[in-house]
Amino acid sequence: MTTRWLTPEEQRAWRAYIGAALLVEDALDRQLQQEAGMPHMYYSILSTLSESPERRLRMTDLAERLKITRSRLTYAVTRLEKDGLVRREDCRWDKRGSVAILTDEGMRVLEGAAPGHVETVRSLLFDRLTPEQVGQLEEIFTAVGEGFQGGTAQATGDDVPWRRRSSKSCS
Amino acid sequence: MTTRWLTPEEQRAWRAYIGAALLVEDALDRQLQQEAGMPHMYYSILSTLSESPERRLRMTDLAERLKITRSRLTYAVTRLEKDGLVRREDCRWDKRGSVAILTDEGMRVLEGAAPGHVETVRSLLFDRLTPEQVGQLEEIFTAVGEGFQGGTAQATGDDVPWRRRSSKSCS
DNA sequence: CGGGCTTGGTTAAAGTTTGAAACAAACTTA
DNA sequence: TAAGTTTGTTTCAAACTTTAACCAAGCCCG
Numbered sequence: 001m002t003t004r005w006l007t008p009e010e011q012r013a014w015r016a017y018i019g020a021a022l023l024v025e026d027a028l029d030r031q032l033q034q035e036a037g038m039p040h041m042y043y044s045i046l047s048t049l050s051e052s053p054e055r056r057l058r059m060t061d062l063a064e065r066l067k068i069t070r071s072r073l074t075y076a077v078t079r080l081e082k083d084g085l086v087r088r089e090d091c092r093w094d095k096r097g098s099v100a101i102l103t104d105e106g107m108r109v110l111e112g113a114a115p116g117h118v119e120t121v122r123s124l125l126f127d128r129l130t131p132e133q134v135g136q137l138e139e140i141f142t143a144v145g146e147g148f149q150g151g152t153a154q155a156t157g158d159d160v161p162w163r164r165r166s167s168k169s170c171s
Numbered sequence: 172m173t174t175r176w177l178t179p180e181e182q183r184a185w186r187a188y189i190g191a192a193l194l195v196e197d198a199l200d201r202q203l204q205q206e207a208g209m210p211h212m213y214y215s216i217l218s219t220l221s222e223s224p225e226r227r228l229r230m231t232d233l234a235e236r237l238k239i240t241r242s243r244l245t246y247a248v249t250r251l252e253k254d255g256l257v258r259r260e261d262c263r264w265d266k267r268g269s270v271a272i273l274t275d276e277g278m279r280v281l282e283g284a285a286p287g288h289v290e291t292v293r294s295l296l297f298d299r300l301t302p303e304q305v306g307q308l309e310e311i312f313t314a315v316g317e318g319f320q321g322g323t324a325q326a327t328g329d330d331v332p333w334r335r336r337s338s339k340s341c342s
Numbered sequence: 343c344g345g346g347c348t349t350g351g352t353t354a355a356a357g358t359t360t361g362a363a364a365c366a367a368a369c370t371t372a
Numbered sequence: 373t374a375a376g377t378t379t380g381t382t383t384c385a386a387a388c389t390t391t392a393a394c395c396a397a398g399c400c401c402g
Binding site for chain 1: 349350351352353360361
């Protein structure tokens with residue numbers, strides 16, 4: 001089949017998106033690196049843990065929510081553990097498993113970094129959008145995200161490497 | 172001043188965006204790594220060069236268009252040069268400068284990879300959006316991107332590290 | 343029970359990105 | 373024009389990500 005190239009509108013949208021998304025992530029990383037000494041993803045790890053019951057989550061669940069690989073998470077948690085912001089514990093129900101737990105210190109650091117982070121997100125993104133656009137943004141990326149639930153694979157109807165299964169809480 | 176936290180709508184939009192953007196970038200990287208042996212950013216470098224007059228661009232201009240640091244670009248171009256896809260030449264007008272040039276081999280590789288890449292972009296993004304949403308996407312990220320033109324700096328009205336100046340073409 | 347497959351998590355090596363110097367050419371200006 | 377500053381690019385080390393094993397614990401079924 002002959003390639004369906006992008007239409008001019010699609011090209012403009014794609015370029016605007018790719019460029020701005022990169023700038024936003026960079027700015028976010030820089031801001032958090034300055035004020036909290038960690039990149040955005042690490043902040044997200046703390047943040048996700050803080051919202052979980054007992055501030056704890058199994059590694060696989062955490063990876064799944066953050067949409068990152070287990071290996072990447074292992075590395076990150078090891079670093080955060082060294083910094084005393086997260087602690088690991090063995091899962092009592094499944095001896096293979098381990099749980100990441102946000103420490104009090106981690107909670108403090110998170111709370112200290114949150115205002116600056118939110119302010120940045122706001123100034124980069126929401127301050128520039130109308131309320132309608134905020135709604136559109138949500139719809140667009142919800143739609144895009146859903147594409148990853150059912151195995152969209154391209155040309156070669158391959159196996160889907162991004163889908164992940166779930167596991168019991170193990171609180 | 173007390174923090175202006177995100178509203179529930181903003182939170183939903185932010186989460187949908189962060190998650191999906193990550194998945195998209197990952198999928199793009201994986202697809203290009205498979206089919207072209209390079210990450211998305213490297214592909215963008217080739218692509219940008221291919222659209223420039225004489226397929227050449229000064230390092231700084233290239234970095235600016237791609238919204239990446241010069242250092243990152245240097246590393247990438249060094250690798251692409253090793254692979255024979257790009258060639259460097261000294262700038263005749265400004266002896267400090269150097270130009271990156273897409274080689275014929277680079278052009279071939281790019282052309283070979285383009286269809287698969289476009290197909291992926293389409294299946295991940297545009298196939299899931301209505302034409303109106305494509306328009307909204309462009310507007311949203313154009314607005315966001317414009318925020319980086321005038322120095323938006325946050326809380327501490329600091330110096331702006333992302334703004335870059337321009338330089339002569341040096342064709 | 344006892345292989346053999348799957349799952350949860352880590353590890354090692356290679357590749358990439360970052361951020362702060364280092365350098366050298368170009369510009370400014372006294 | 374020498375001294376100081378800015379600009380274009382590279383370099384280096386440290387931090388991070390990826391990929392592909394690897395290992396142990398659960399699971400399945402004859």
